[in-house]
Amino acid sequence: MREVAVVAFAQTRHSATDEGRCDPELILPPLEEVREKTGLRTFGFTCSGSCDYLAGAPFSFVSALDALGAWPPISESHVEMDAAWALYEAWVRLQHGDVDSALVYGFGKSSPGDLREIMTLQLDPYYLAPLGLDQVSSAALQASAAGADRAELDEIVRRSRAAGRANPYALDLPDPQGDAYEVEPLRPYDIAPITDGAAAVVLAAGDLARELCENPAWITGIAHRIEPHYLGMRDLARSTSAAEAARAAGVDKGHVDVAELHAQFSHEELILRRALELPGNTAVNPSGGPLAANPVMATGLIRIGEAARRILDGAASRTLGHASSGPCLQHNLVTVMEA
Amino acid sequence: MTLEARHVLEFPGGYTRTTGPVIGRFLTELRDGRVVGVRTAAGRTLVPPLEYDPDTGDAVTGDFVEVGPVGTVESWSWVHTPRRSHPLDRPFAWALIRLDGADTSLVHAVDAGDVRAMRPGLRVRPRWRAERTGHITDIESFVPEVTKIVSPVRVEYVVKPGLALTRFLKGIGEGVFVGSRCGSCHKVYVPYRLSCPECGIAVTEEVELPDTGTVTTFAINNLPDPRAPEVPFVSAYILLDGSDVPMIALVGGVPAHEVRQGMRVRAVWIPREEWTPSMENIRWFAPTGEPDVEL
Ligand SMILES: [Zn+2]
Numbered sequence: 001m002r003e004v005a006v007v008a009f010a011q012t013r014h015s016a017t018d019e020g021r022c023d024p025e026l027i028l029p030p031l032e033e034v035r036e037k038t039g040l041r042t043f044g045f046t047c048s049g050s051c052d053y054l055a056g057a058p059f060s061f062v063s064a065l066d067a068l069g070a071w072p073p074i075s076e077s078h079v080e081m082d083a084a085w086a087l088y089e090a091w092v093r094l095q096h097g098d099v100d101s102a103l104v105y106g107f108g109k110s111s112p113g114d115l116r117e118i119m120t121l122q123l124d125p126y127y128l129a130p131l132g133l134d135q136v137s138s139a140a141l142q143a144s145a146a147g148a149d150r151a152e153l154d155e156i157v158r159r160s161r162a163a164g165r166a167n168p169y170a171l172d173l174p175d176p177q178g179d180a181y182e183v184e185p186l187r188p189y190d191i192a193p194i195t196d197g198a199a200a201v202v203l204a205a206g207d208l209a210r211e212l213c214e215n216p217a218w219i220t221g222i223a224h225r226i227e228p229h230y231l232g233m234r235d236l237a238r239s240t241s242a243a244e245a246a247r248a249a250g251v252d253k254g255h256v257d258v259a260e261l262h263a264q265f266s267h268e269e270l271i272l273r274r275a276l277e278l279p280g281n282t283a284v285n286p287s288g289g290p291l292a293a294n295p296v297m298a299t300g301l302i303r304i305g306e307a308a309r310r311i312l313d314g315a316a317s318r319t320l321g322h323a324s325s326g327p328c329l330q331h332n333l334v335t336v337m338e339a
Numbered sequence: 340m341t342l343e344a345r346h347v348l349e350f351p352g353g354y355t356r357t358t359g360p361v362i363g364r365f366l367t368e369l370r371d372g373r374v375v376g377v378r379t380a381a382g383r384t385l386v387p388p389l390e391y392d393p394d395t396g397d398a399v400t401g402d403f404v405e406v407g408p409v410g411t412v413e414s415w416s417w418v419h420t421p422r423r424s425h426p427l428d429r430p431f432a433w434a435l436i437r438l439d440g441a442d443t444s445l446v447h448a449v450d451a452g453d454v455r456a457m458r459p460g461l462r463v464r465p466r467w468r469a470e471r472t473g474h475i476t477d478i479e480s481f482v483p484e485v486t487k488i489v490s491p492v493r494v495e496y497v498v499k500p501g502l503a504l505t506r507f508l509k510g511i512g513e514g515v516f517v518g519s520r521c522g523s524c525h526k527v528y529v530p531y532r533l534s535c536p537e538c539g540i541a542v543t544e545e546v547e548l549p550d551t552g553t554v555t556t557f558a559i560n561n562l563p564d565p566r567a568p569e570v571p572f573v574s575a576y577i578l579l580d581g582s583d584v585p586m587i588a589l590v591g592g593v594p595a596h597e598v599r600q601g602m603r604v605r606a607v608w609i610p611r612e613e614w615t616p617s618m619e620n621i622r623w624f625a626p627t628g629e630p631d632v633e634l
Binding site for chain 2: 233
C-alpha cells in the first residue's frame with residue numbers, strides 16, 4: 001500500500017442562508033487556500049463530490065469546474081455523493097503509483113430548495129419514494145428504533161452547538177430549547193441545520209507529502225461498507241456497516257484522539273459511537289460536527305479534513321474521520337489518520 | 340438588490356419504470372388486494388420483495404408467499420404536521436411493520452389518530468384504496484386492528500325510596516335528621532329504618548338527631564363524580580351526635596388533605612326556600628372548629 005496523506009484542508013465560512021454565491025464562487029476560496037498552503041497549482045488527479053438535485057440542474061458539477069482552470073484538460077472525476085467518497089476515489093487513484101497528488105473538493109447549497117423533499121429522491125423509486133417518506137421522518141424512525149434517551153440527545157446537541165459557536169467556519173446556533181417535535185421523537189434542534197458551503201482537501205503520496213507539509217496526516221486505514229437500502233431489511237438501532245468499516249480501517253489498532261462523525265441527527269452520534277467502539281477519552285466532533293454546520297455533500301469531507309487538521313496542527317497523533325451516505329446511515333466510510 | 344427567480348424541477352407525467360419480475364409480482368398482487376413476500380434460498384421471506392438476499396447478495400428464489408395482511412408495528416415516528424408529499428393530511432405515524440409471515444419489515448404510514456395510540460406490538464392492517472393500480476400507495480395507510488369497542492349502556496327506571504327512607508327524606512325536607520331506636524338493643528340508627536339489623540325486629544321509635552357529628556373515616560376521591568362539587572373531593576363516614584352508626588356524606592369547606600378522623604363537622608344546608616325532600620338539601624358537612632374527638 002502506498003503512503004498517502006492529507007496535506008492541506010480548507011473550508012468556507014458556512015452560511016445558513018443563500019449568500020448569492022453560485023457553485024464556482026463557493027468553491028473558489030477553499031481551492032485558493034489549499035493551493036496556497038501546498039504551493040501546487042496543478043494536481044495529478046482531481047475529484048469532486050456534489051449532488052445535482054441540490055441545484056436542480058443536470059451536470060451542475062461540470063459548471064463548477066470553472067473554479068479549477070481545467071484547460072488544458074485535466075484528469076478529473078466526480079461522485080454524485082458526499083466528497084468524502086471523492087477522497088476515497090482519489091486515494092485509490094494514488095495507489096496506482098503514477099501520480100503523486102490529488103485535489104478533492106465538495107460543495108453543496110441546501111438553502112435554495114427543500115432538503116427534506118430533495119433527499120426523498122435518493123430513495124428507491126418503487127417502495128419508499130412514492131410514499132413521500134422524507135429524510136427527517138426516516139431519521140425519526142431510526143431514533144425511535146434506537147430508543148435514544150432524551151437527556152443524552154440534548155447533551156449531544158448542546159455540546160455540538162457550543163463547539164460550533166467556537167468554530168469560525170460553523171454556524172452560530174443557540175443552545176437547544178423548546179419541546180416541540182419536528183417528527184416525533186426528533187425535535188427541531190436534533191436535526192442538522194440547512195447550510196451552504198464547500199471544502200477542499202489535498203492528498204499527496206510519499207515524499208511529496210513530506211515536502212509539502214511538516215506534519216502530514218497519513219491515511220493508515222480507509223474503508224467503506226454499505227447496508228441494504230430498504231429500511232425494513234436492517235436493524236435500524238445499529239450500524240453494522242459503520243462497525244465493519246471501522247474494523248477494516250483498523251480503528252481499534254490504537255488510541256483515537258479525535259473522531260469527527262458525520263451525524264446529521266443527534267441520535268446518529270449514539271449509534272455511531274457504539275458501532276465505532278470509540279475509546280471513552282476520544283473527543284467527538286470538537287468542530288461542532290454536522291449539527292453545527294451541514295453543507296450537504298461537503299460535510300463528510302469536512303469530517304476527514306477536520307480530523308486531519310488536528311494532525312497537521314500537531315495537536316493530535318491519531319484521528320478518525322467518518323462520512324455517511326444514504327438514508328439512516330446506510331453507507332459509512334471510516335478514515336484513520338496518523339501523524 | 341438581490342436577484343431571485345423561482346425554479347421548478349418537474350417531470351410531467353412522471354418517469355416510466357419497468358418493475359422486473361420480483362417487484363412487478365409484488366405490485367400486481369397489491370393491485371389485487373394481497374401482500375406477498377419472496378423467499379430467499381435460506382428460507383427467509385422478504386417483504387417487500389427484493390431481487391436479492393440482503394444477507395448474501397444472491398438472487399432470491401421464485402417462491403412468492405402471501406403474508407399478512409395483519410402486521411405488528413416494530414417502531415414508529417410521529418408526524419405532527421404532515422407535508423404536502425405525505426400520504427395523509429392529518430397527523431400520522433411512519434412505521435416499520437412486520438407483516439405476519441414476513442422476516443423483514445415494511446415501511447408505511449399508520450393512520451392511528453393520536454400518537455398515544457402507537458406502541459410497539461400494535462397490530463395493524465392495510466386500508467386499501469378502492470381503485471388500485473399496482474403501486475405501493477394502493478395501501479392508503481395501515482390502521483390499528485380492532486381490539487376493543489365502546490358499548491354505551493342506558494336504561495331508565497322509576498324508583499321509590501321505600502317507607503323508611505321516605506320518612507327520613509321527609510324529615511330532611513324539614514331540616515331534621517330522623518333516626519330510629521331499637522326497643523331491644525337501644526341502638527340508634529340514622530337514616531331512619533323500620534327494623535334493627537342486629538335484633539331482626541321491627542322498630543317503631545323515632546328520634547330526632549342534631550346535624551352535628553364526627554368524622555370516623557374518610558376517602559379522598561380523585562375521579563370526578565356528578566354528585567361532588569369538584570376534584571378532589573372527600574367522602575366520609577360521619578357519626579351524628581346521639582347515633583350509633585355512621586352515615587356517609589361529603590365533607591367540604593376544608594382542603595381535602597386537612598380532613599382527619601375525629602374532626603367535628605356540621606351539615607351545611609342550602610337556603611331554606613330551596614329545600615325539597617332530598618339529601619341535596621345538605622351541600623356537605625363542614626368543620627365546626629371544635630376540638631377533635633377521641634374515637
Ligand atoms: Zn336492636
